[in-house]
Structures are given as C-alpha cells and as structure tokens.
Amino acid sequence: MTDTPAGRDPTAQAPLCPTGGDSAPLVVTTRIDDLVNWSRENSIWYLLFATACCGIELMQTGGPRTDLDRFGAVFRSSPRQSDLLIVAGTITYKMADRVRLIYAQMAEPRYVMAMGSCANCGGLFQQSYSVVPGVDAIVPVDIYLPGCPPRPEALNEAILRVQDLMKSEHWASRRQGRGNP
Amino acid sequence: MNIIQHVANLLIRSVFHADPASWPWTWLVQAVVIGIAAFLAFAFVAIFAGPVSWIERRIAGRIQSRIGPNRVGPQGVLQWLADGVKCWLKEDLVPAAADRPLFLAAPYLVFTGMFGAFVVLPFGAQVVAADLNVGILYLLAITSLVVVGLLMAGWGSNSKWALFGGVRSAAQLVSYEVPSAFSLLCVVLLAGTLSTQGIVAAQGGWPWDWFIFRNPFMFAAFFLYFTAAIAEGNRTPFDLPEAESEIVAGYNIEYSGMRFLFFLFAEWANIWIMAAISAFAFLGGWQIPGIAPEQIAATKGWEFVGWQALSWTIFLVKATFLVFVVIQIRWTLPRLRVDQLMITCWKYLVPLSMLMVLGVLVLLALVPEGGGADTILRGAMVGLGLAVVLVSALRVRRTFRVDREHYREMEGRDLWYPPYRLP
C-alpha cells in the first residue's frame, strides 16, 4: 500500500488499519483480539495533562493542522475515561504525587507516553533539585517521544506507535493491568 | 387504535385464529409486541446515537477547519463502533469512597428517563408506541427523571466536581423546564389536546399549516422552546454540568467504561428527542403535504405501508435537520457562565414564554381559524421564515466570498471545498 496509482479515485478509502503506509490490506477481522485491538487503537482518548511547553504542542496536535481526531483520538478531561496519559512537560517532585494519582485513577487498559525531554529524563532541568529525572521513575512508560518540545507531527507519530503497541497485545492480559506504582 | 394493539390483534387473528376481544392470552401477545417495540426503539437509539456522534465530529472538524475521524473504516464511519467496543471493554471503576448503589444505578436511570420519552413520540401516521391523552405532560415528566439520575451520579461519585456537576444540572434542568413547558403550552392551546398524535393531526403537511408559522407568537415560541430544550439536554452553550474548564467532567467524572457510555448514549438520545419534540410540536411532524391523516388511515395493504413509510421519512428528515442545527449551535457558541445561565432562563426565557402564551391566547380569541386574517397571518409568517432562510444564506455567501479572496492571495488555492468532498 505504499504507492497507489496517481489517477486513483479521490474518494478512495483508507485501509481498515489506520497507521498509514505500511498497513495491512483490508481484511475482515475474525479473531476477538483483532476486533478488540482494532477498537482500542482507533479510539485512543488521551488525558488533558500538560505541565509545561510540551502542552502547547499537545494542544496544537489536537488542533486543525495536525488533527488527532482523524485517528479517533480525542481528549477527555477525566482520567477515568482516558486511555492514554500523555505526560507533556516537566514533572516536579510536588507534581509527581499527582501524576501517580492520575495514573492510579485511570481505568485499564491504560498507557503512558512521556512526551518531550523533561518527561523522558528531566531534560533541561535534569540537575534541578525539584525535577523528577524522567517520568518513568514514577509511572511505567510505554512510549518515549524525544523533542524539546516535539513537533505536532512527532506526537502524531507517537500516537501511531501506541496504536502499533496495542495491535501487538492481547487485550485480556492487558486488562489485568500492571497495578499501581 | 394504536399500532401496537393493531399489530397484536393482527397476530392473534392470523396466527392463533382467535378473537382478540375474548381470547384470554391477548394481554400476553400485547406484552410481547410492546417488548419488541421497545427493543426496536432501543435499537433505534443505539443506531442513531453512534453514527450521529461520528457525523457531529466530522461537522465539528469542518467548522474548525479540520477533518475529523476519517481513518476507521471508509471515511471513519465505524468510529462510533470502535469507541463503543473500547468503552464496553474498559475497566469499570467504582471509586472506593463512592456510594455504590447510587453510583451503579445512576447511568441507567438517566438512560431510562431519556428512553421513556420514546413511548409517546409520533414517528408516523399510525406509528406511536402509546398515544397517551396526556402525552405532553408525560414527556415533561419523564424527561425530568433525568435530573434524579444526574443528581444520583453527582452525589454517588463522592467527588466534589461530580457533586458540582450534579447540582448544576439539577438547577439547570428544573429551571429550564419552565420555559419549555410554557412554550409547549402554546402548542397545546392551538391544538386543543395533550396527545402527541392529536397535536400532529391539528397541523398540516404544508408549511403554512405548521404551528410555527401560525402566528408571530408561535414563531417566537419555537425558538424559545428550542433554546430551553438545548439547555435541558445539557448541550453547549448550556453544558455547564460538564464544563471542562471549570469542573473537569461534571457529574460523569468518576465514570469509566460502559457506564460512561450510557451517559453519552443518553445525551445523544436526548438530542434526538428534543429535535423530535420540536419537529412534531412546531414543524408539522409526519404530516405529508396534500394528504390528510384520514386518507392514510383509509388505505389498505401496501398502499397503507407506503404512506406510513413516507410519513415516517418526513418526520425523520425534520428531526434530523434539527439535530444538525443543534450540532451547529454547539460548535458556534461559547459556554455561558452559571449566573448567565440562570439569568437567561429566569429573566428572559420565562417571561418571554409567558408572553407567548398570552399572545397565543389573545390571537386565538381575536383571529378565528380559517378566516381572512388567519390566512394573511400565516402567509406573512411563512414569508418571514423564508426571509430568515434567505438572509442567512446571503450572509453565509458574503462571509465566504470575503475570505475566499484573502485565501487565494495567501495560499494560491481556491477556498471552495464543499461538505460532500471528503478528504
């Protein structure tokens, strides 16, 4: 599916799997796992959680130019209803408790993305007395996204990575959860 | 005789070869038919709520210069299915501090309140689950049940934001019941009946027979009712109970998975219900232009079915159009503040809707129906409606044209991209 003839019908549809270029052709999914994973990966509701400048890019990614809604990813403001916690920005030790709390409030299956240098490893403020050196010290992180801050397309690509991750999982085992840190 | 008794009697006669009046199991067959009808209505809600959520997201996308879901299935039409399956399978969290029975029951109560309204909605010429003679009263009462559910959700969650949301929605729904009831009272005055089918029958198929174009007060009452209905449905610009910027997610903040889906479900069902009420109370309901209801009732066999289907289609088209208007309003207006919300209701909508009732009463006494003055009034109101349509179309055109030139200067491309072109 990498290339299609240029004269293709403009109304030609995307394949069932939305990750774009290297996706499988349209198949009727029969296995339960496929169906479940298909529904999960196409409905990633992310939590509005922005603590620093990465939050601006997070908002931008939901905006018109890089429309995350194309992939069914919309924001929810309550952690109970969201599937993906995008840690966008610097996490201080004071904030760390809240991050854990938010993570604990999310319903399984839940995913965490560390967006930007500060969430990855503390970034610019790594040496600071008050900054957590990487959010993976407090919650399990599934996807790391470098950038300071990452541009919207990079976040979009990371969402597609989360989709790939979901596709490769067994829903039932993921449903058991990893527990709270 | 309504459709359910009709179908039940038909079944008893053709399948059991018994006389429905004396057969001892008539009630059982009727109960089964009612159950099937309820299931159909439920399926209708489900099938309506899903795709419309996708359509709303696409429309919202276009209004915000984005695209909206277009990856899941052809042009994203399966988006609602993905959302539904995912929510269904997500962990169903109950907070440890929650009031468990209240918390668990609230979504279903909300949904029941919405769903109960379907009983009296006149879908077609003979198609109504129960043509109650207190139809409008029943509608007002059953949709108020939602308040109890929302308050239960807010209280049972044992979270301050949820409680705020629940109390806000209780205040809002109770307040806006008043103007919406007064506006519907205008309709009742004109129709002389509370029954929903009676209200539709009192109108006609042509626009000048609709209640909205009967006189200026009805015209205003329609907009008053529509505003109050949007507020009752907790839709933007009146979505104070779930205002993200103030109280996170309102009454549903602690709900996850399936129970949250039920809240969404109820919201969509409610949009449909308020659009349907507006359609049958003001816009002539299922009335087919040029065909009187008695003529439909007199037909037999496939002709009868055909007329039924046509009337059903007309009703659905009117209601769906109003749903689109609700969606467009949602993505046009910003949210009100709490005090503004209450001011809008008690200082503006309530007195104005009372004024409309008075005006309709006065006109009822002064202008006899069918007289020359009545004809002139109806003609003028239809003209006014057409003028509103025309002026808004010209405004749309002007707004578009100005920006089109700017766009061409900046981007070198044409701005014209009609809604049927799906990127």
Add this chain to the structure above:
Amino acid sequence: MVPAVPPPVRPNPVRAYFGNIRRAVSSTFEGMTVTMSWLFRRPSTIQYPDRTEKPVREMLPETYRGLLEVDLSRCTACLLCAKTCPLGCISIETCKHPDGAREFQTFDIDNGLCMFCGLCAEACNFDALAHTREFEASVSSAEQLTVRFVDRPGRLVAKAKDLPPRRPRGSILAALIPGFGRRRRRAAPPEPPASPAPAPAAGAEGPENPEGTA
C-alpha cells in the same frame, strides 16, 4: 466641585433588556452564518503520515532543527560539540592506537535529553554534526533514546586534511535506527482541476439554517 470621575451612566433598564435580546439573537445569527460558511472551506489539516502531497519533512522550514546526526567519516573528535552542549547529551570517547591513529569508542547522542538548541551543530567546524529534518523518533524503551553512532569497532577518527564529502542528511540515521521512516506516504489523491466555481449559490445551503436566529 466637578468630580474627577463622572458618575456611571445607568442605562435605561428596559432598553438594556431588549437590547440584550436583540444582541443575543443577532450574535447567534452571525455566529451561525460564520460556522455555516466554514463548512464550505478547505480544511487546513495536513494529513500527516500518509495522505500529504509531499512528506512532512519536506514541508519543514530550511532551518528546522530535527534529530542530530553525525557523519563519523568527517568527525575529527575535537569534542567541541560535547563541550558546547549545555546539557551534556553528546558523549564522545576515543582511544589512541600505537601508530598515532585514533579510534572511536563511543559517539552517543541522547535524544531524550537533547533540547535541539543547535549549539553543537554551530560549533562543528567540519559539518560532521548537523541537524536533520527528521522528527519521527518515538521509541518504546528509554535505552533506545540514545543513538549510538559508532556502528562498528575500529572506526577511525577523520583527519581534518582529507575529509570525504558529507553524506546526505538523514541517511545515517536511517541506517542506524530500525524502522526509521516507517510512516511512509501514500500518493495523495489528485486535486481536481480548480474550476472557477461560483461561490455557494444562495439557495443551495439556504434551508440549512432557518434556525440561525435561534
């Protein structure tokens, strides 16, 4: 005595009341016509991974600072970049052979730490270290955030006198990172010929918003 601040003019409450109604109706009507006109406008979305006219990295500005990349065949291991970096995200180690040649032990760039300020690329005298226009770098473990440019042992440090030409930017990263550039692009649907279509006909969308005054 004239007060410094004139007393506030109290509007006539009746006029204010009906003025509010008029404003509510007219502003809602105005807003509805504007949103309706947006339904006929071209969305500004760039459909990122696959449905763009050209890859997103080609749309980026010339000076965009994406992931760092070093061409080791041009690197003299002068450590200027590592010393310039405010965060210390570049770590370079070399060892010296008995014959005087130096060999790279490590040349690691920690993408997770890097803040893409561009100081290192400015410091590099030989155009070895440079920003690419790549940004697709999400990984699933923290270790993978560090890009190790020494791909094989025995990589000698270049001499400043005879430097090979710079390899195309992005090609080195592509060889190093598995699954790099995985979001390939499909051919964009062809744009229909721009027709001098008139603006929306007045009646075409007319019935859409008689409730514009709601």
